[in-house]
Amino acid sequence: MGSTERRQRQKEQLREQILEAARTIVVQEGFDALSMRKIADAVEYAPATLYLHFQSRDEIARELCVRGFRELWNFLAPAAPLADPLERLRVVAEGYVRFAMSHPETYRLIFMEDPKYTGTVLRGGPDDPGEQSLLLMVRAFEELQEQGRLAKDAVPRRLSEVFWAGMHGVVSLKITCSDFLQTPAEEMTTTLTRALLDGLISPATRPRAARLR
Amino acid sequence: MGSTERRQRQKEQLREQILEAARTIVVQEGFDALSMRKIADAVEYAPATLYLHFQSRDEIARELCVRGFRELWNFLAPAAPLADPLERLRVVAEGYVRFAMSHPETYRLIFMEDPKYTGTVLRGGPDDPGEQSLLLMVRAFEELQEQGRLAKDAVPRRLSEVFWAGMHGVVSLKITCSDFLQTPAEEMTTTLTRALLDGLISPATRPRAARLR
DNA sequence: GTCTATAACTCGATAGAC
DNA sequence: GTCTATCGAGTTATAGAC
Known part of the structure; x- marks a missing residue:
């Protein structure tokens, strides 16, 4: 046959x-x-x-989302093997923004268009791609906590969501109104990352060596 | 007549x-x-x-944007008279998120739909509504700087844009994929605000009294 | 099995009767 | 100033010719 x-x-x-x-x-x-x-x-x-x-235009769009997200993962994956969790988070942010800025329309489709498309990769189930990516950040914050570089009562999942929201804010504003923003995306990212990680990792529990600057 | x-x-x-x-x-x-x-x-x-x-459907949409943004300003204005710039920024964030969460479709139209609508209120000119709102934050950061609570080489405009991006990230993710996020919007906002302001206002230049916790 | 033709439905916008 | 009628173009989806 x-x-x-x-x-x-x-x-x-x-x-x-x-x-x-x-x-x-x-x-x-x-x-x-x-x-x-x-x-x-x-x-x-x-x-x-x-x-x-x-079956429909919708199914095509969903498949584009899945593949787009797979490509996003390629930008995040290099961070995974890094030993220092703080460095890992910085590289995640850098990759995330680089993906969004080089594939703005794909990023828009996945994260800004319609909840039904966003839901294709972020259903909230334990096996979906979004959960996997977030886990990269969650683990980093957990390790920071284990190493005593993060307050004991901090919630890694929550910090990850806030960290992600920050990156998403930068790139989605850049996509929707880049003319209005005077700061380049990369500069915003480093400022945000420094500030966030410096702020999240509370001064009280942070040894000098872990300082960001 | x-x-x-x-x-x-x-x-x-x-x-x-x-x-x-x-x-x-x-x-x-x-x-x-x-x-x-x-x-x-x-x-x-x-x-x-x-x-x-x-003239067109577009003109109606633009007018909706202008009015929606005016309503957003009503949520931000209460922050203006506050004496402490840090407190002002916190209240701005709280109002911003409260507006977006109570008018998600309006927020989406203004900030997430199409650059041409976003551009209606954020053209980048000195007289547009967006510039006015951002100025509320820029001034707060400037005052912090004058009071020596912020590094001398910090750029208020840049910090404002990053601060705004953070808030936008939280609410736009909440609007697009609230199911995926485990943290409520208000909680994300306070975590973000604390972390950002704590991080932006660098430890070296920050007197104990200005600490956020 | 494959594809053409078309149905059945949206939409924004306009010309012209009243 | 308002309406009817309609244009022209868009869409998804299907019935049926090949």
Whole structure:
């Protein structure tokens, strides 16, 4: 049954082409400009053909979210093996912002467009990609706590969410109103990171060696 | 010419009705659901009539942004007369988050929807509403600096932008994926505010009295 | 199995009758 | 000043020809 396999391969190929075309449209024209007609034009098939591979425009958008988030992870992963949890958090922030600034439309689709898309990667379940990424930060704060560099009553999960919110604030403002902001994204990130980590890690429990400046 | 004045009043009344109907739709169904037809239905006029009062749907959206931002200012203004700049910043943050959480769809329209709407209130000119609001924070940081509670080489404008980004991050994440976040918005805000202000106001230059905890 | 053609529905905006 | 009627373009999705 070699022909069946070939068919299967071709089918998957078209699926990839559709997703690639969709991604290109989103990146170049924004998510609002993504329509089934436009995708169909790009892959040179009739609009209806797309429905043989995807149930709806929504399903395509969700798949773009999943893949986009996977790409985001590639920017965060280099931080994981770093020994110092503080350094790890700084590298996470740097990677996060670098991803968002180099893929603004993808970032917008995943985190700023619609809760239903954000929910695709951040459902809150223990196995979803968002939880994995947050865990990278949670662990860092836990280690800081174990090392006595963080107040005993601090809640790592909460600090991680605040830390994430800070990064998200910087990049989403940069995406929506970069003209208004006078400070470059990277500068905002370092200022934010320094201030936050310096502030979160309370002076009382922080040995001199762990100081950020 | 009393009848002319009456006409004028009626015309303005309809304009208000249109805006009020539009605001209701945005608040209840979100900005995407805002259509000229729906507004026309709500005010019991034909769709074409709306174009006698507004050039386009866009112009209605922009007016909603301007009014929404005015309402935001009402939440921030109570902070202005406070003597202690640090306290002022805390109250600004509290008001900002309270506005966003009580008017999520309005907040989304102004700050998260489209740069062209955000630009309506944040053009970057010296007279726009956004600049005014940011000035509230800039002044607070300047005073902290004058009082020697902030490093001399710190840039108030930059700190304000970072401070604002932090608040925006918290509320926009809460709006887009509140299910994923385990921490309530108010708690995130106090954690963020404490950490940021504690971190921004560097230990070296900060007298004991100004400490946040 | 594949794809064309089209249904059935949105929308914003306008021309012209009254 | 307001309405009816409609244009033209957009959308998702499906029925049925090939």
